[in-house]
Amino acid sequence: MDRVDKILQHETFRRHLAEIRKRETDRKFGKHDLSHLLDVARIGEILNLEGGLGLDRELVYAAALLHDIGRDVEYENGTEHDLAGAEIAPEILRDCGFDPQETEQITDAIRSHGDAGAAGEESLRGILYRADKASRPCFACEEDVRRECRWSDEKKNLKIRY
Numbered sequence: 001m002d003r004v005d006k007i008l009q010h011e012t013f014r015r016h017l018a019e020i021r022k023r024e025t026d027r028k029f030g031k032h033d034l035s036h037l038l039d040v041a042r043i044g045e046i047l048n049l050e051g052g053l054g055l056d057r058e059l060v061y062a063a064a065l066l067h068d069i070g071r072d073v074e075y076e077n078g079t080e081h082d083l084a085g086a087e088i089a090p091e092i093l094r095d096c097g098f099d100p101q102e103t104e105q106i107t108d109a110i111r112s113h114g115d116a117g118a119a120g121e122e123s124l125r126g127i128l129y130r131a132d133k134a135s136r137p138c139f140a141c142e143e144d145v146r147r148e149c150r151w152s153d154e155k156k157n158l159k160i161r162y
């Protein structure tokens with residue numbers, strides 16, 4: 001996973017992650033920290049294996065690690081973070097050794113990770129969408145916190161699946 005190791009050390013990746021951490025200090029749930037990104041990566045890889053999609057694990061991890069990288073931009077100026085992330089990701093991916101076709105595939109998944117149209121797809125896009133949603137441990141939330149969440153009860157993960 002050499003290319004994924006490079007993302008984890010990449011200056012732009014680390015800068016955005018640090019800024020997001022600062023912005024989310026008071027957030028009680030649904031943080032966009034490294035632990036969320038790794039949850040999405042690992043669930044994504046389970047879905048990849050379970051579904052027999054045969055995607056390169058590095059693509060799954062790269063998409064997961066970078067999918068929320070535009071969060072600080074959204075906090076800063078209101079640009080949707082999936083779009084902001086799709087702008088930020090290509091430079092990082094290129095520096096870490098992903099070729100133009102892989103970069104496009106990953107960037108496309110980042111851009112559509114909040115798009116319900118991607119939910120049912122057997123593709124990197126579909127996996128990223130489903131892993132992101134499945135990653136949230138709603139079953140561990142306290143009642144009062146759960147009430148503050150804007151996810152509907154149907155959308156919440158009230159039982160563990162992954």
Ligand SMILES: [Fe+2]
Pocket residue numbers: 067068081113114
């Ligand atoms: Fe997101």
Ligand SMILES: [Fe+2]
Pocket residue numbers: 032036040067068132
């Ligand atoms: Fe996310």
